[in-house]
Amino acid sequence: MGATVHLTVGPVNDGGLRGTVATKDLASGDLVLQIPNSATIDVGDYTLPGAELAVALFRRQLSDPKWNASFEPYWKSLPEVGTLMSKEVWDNAEHRALLQNDYMASYAEVNANWTRDVWGGNATLEPHQMFPQLLKENLPGADKITYEEFKHVASLTATYSFVFPDQKNEYKRVLLPLFDLINHKGEGANTYVGKDATTGSYHLITTKNIKKGEEISHCYNWDNERNDYSLINYFFIQTLIPPRLCALDLPNGSLDGGFVEPDDRYLPHEKGAIQELIAQFQARLKKFPTTEGEDEKILADKGSKLDWVSRRIIDFRRERKRTLRLTIERLKEREKTAYSLPAPAIKAGIAKEEL
Numbered sequence: 313m314g315a316t317v318h319l320t321v322g323p324v325n326d327g328g329l330r331g332t333v334a335t336k337d338l339a340s341g342d343l344v345l346q347i348p349n350s351a352t353i354d355v356g357d358y359t360l361p362g363a364e365l366a367v368a369l370f371r372r373q374l375s376d377p378k379w380n381a382s383f384e385p386y387w388k389s390l391p392e393v394g395t396l397m398s399k400e401v402w403d404n405a406e407h408r409a410l411l412q413n414d415y416m417a418s419y420a421e422v423n424a425n426w427t428r429d430v431w432g433g434n435a436t437l438e439p440h441q442m443f444p445q446l447l448k449e450n451l452p453g454a455d456k457i458t459y460e461e462f463k464h465v466a467s468l469t470a471t472y473s474f475v476f477p478d479q480k481n482e483y484k485r486v487l488l489p490l491f492d493l494i495n496h497k498g499e500g501a502n503t504y505v506g507k508d509a510t511t512g513s514y515h516l517i518t519t520k521n522i523k524k525g526e527e528i529s530h531c532y533n534w535d536n537e538r539n540d541y542s543l544i545n546y547f548f549i550q551t552l553i554p555p556r557l558c559a560l561d562l563p564n565g566s567l568d569g570g571f572v573e574p575d576d577r578y579l580p581h582e583k584g585a586i587q588e589l590i591a592q593f594q595a596r597l598k599k600f601p602t603t604e605g606e607d608e609k610i611l612a613d614k615g616s617k618l619d620w621v622s623r624r625i626i627d628f629r630r631e632r633k634r635t636l637r638l639t640i641e642r643l644k645e646r647e648k649t650a651y652s653l654p655a656p657a658i659k660a661g662i663a664k665e666e667l
């Protein structure tokens with residue numbers, strides 16, 4: 313279809329994570345990958361959750377078998393049913409309990425329930441946006457689609473898609489073959505994804521020199537630098553140096569995104585406020601039902617029958633605790649040279665805000 317491809321797909325770490333690597337030496341500013349608009353799939357409005365995007369994608373696949381067949385190699389490149397996790401799919405209460413965080417658990421549950429309701433026709437939506445309508449439309453093959461497949465496609469359309477404006481300048485979620493096999497990195501990312509407004513083709517350009525065999529990465533979204541956000545939305549975590557607190561551990565943090573600066577931007581500099589935060593973090597660490605060391609032991613147990621989903625969640629909470637511990641140490645260092653506000657001003661709680 314006239315694409316340019318200077319990457320190949322393969323394992324990129326010891327754990328066998330699939331990703332992409334350069335097939336030749338590339339200089340900063342070089343083109344790595346380019347595909348025409350005809351090789352991409354517009355799945356719908358960018359504001360829609362994965363479940364509604366899945367309904368639209370199934371409708372197109374079932375009503376246009378010729379188009380669907382032309383994308384067969386692409387469908388085959390995507391992960392198999394049962395191998396994806398994201399907020400659209402998080403319907404197992406035991407997995408949610410492993411998070412050791414009620415807010416994250418309920419966030420995941422609400423989203424997974426939405427997917428289930430769009431599948432069952434019980435969401436507050438127009439009928440054509442829900443799965444049962446595909447059965448009413450007598451689309452051949454709709455009756456063979458299982459809930460497992462539906463959830464999987466809801467997760468795919470949410471986590472394997474990109475947001476770009478179409479020819480009418482409306483923001484859409486698009487599936488971009490090959491681009492969607494590139495993993496996320498923040499600071500370390502070595503490419504960015506762009507769109508040619510005239511031809512509608514998509515390109516991947518290097519932002520650094522890249523050696524043949526080196527992993528290609530791009531930044532999905534800076535919010536993914538916070539492990540609670542990346543786990544719930546994409547089901548991966550990173551071990552960053554220096555580590556970053558979970559969004560929920562930042563003062564006034566939330567899972568809605570927007571906490572993209574390094575931690576120092578959000579942590580206090582005044583002695584009393586530092587001490588207050590250290591005490592909060594210490595109390596938080598004490599409240600977890602397991603310690604960082606116990607989580608490490610669970611993960612190291614070779615005889616354990618834990619599934620891959622549970623292992624990753626436990627790894628997440630272990631990393632969360634490690635980051636809290638290291639941040640307490642950093643705050644204690646900072647406390648040594650921090651300035652103090654006069655006591656009454658701290659009590660009033662106003663001077664801190666103004667500062």
Ligand SMILES: C[S@@+](CC[C@H](N)C(=O)[O-])C[C@H]1O[C@@H](n2cnc3c(N)ncnc32)[C@H](O)[C@@H]1O
Pocket residue numbers: 329330331390391471472492493494495496497546547548549550
């Ligand atoms: C768009 S896909 C990238 C390709 C994917 N690794 C594959 O083999 O299909 C996004 C998924 O890749 C994984 N991923 C992306 N960036 C990652 C990273 N930095 N570390 C670990 N997993 C990552 C997550 O499972 C995420 O949901």
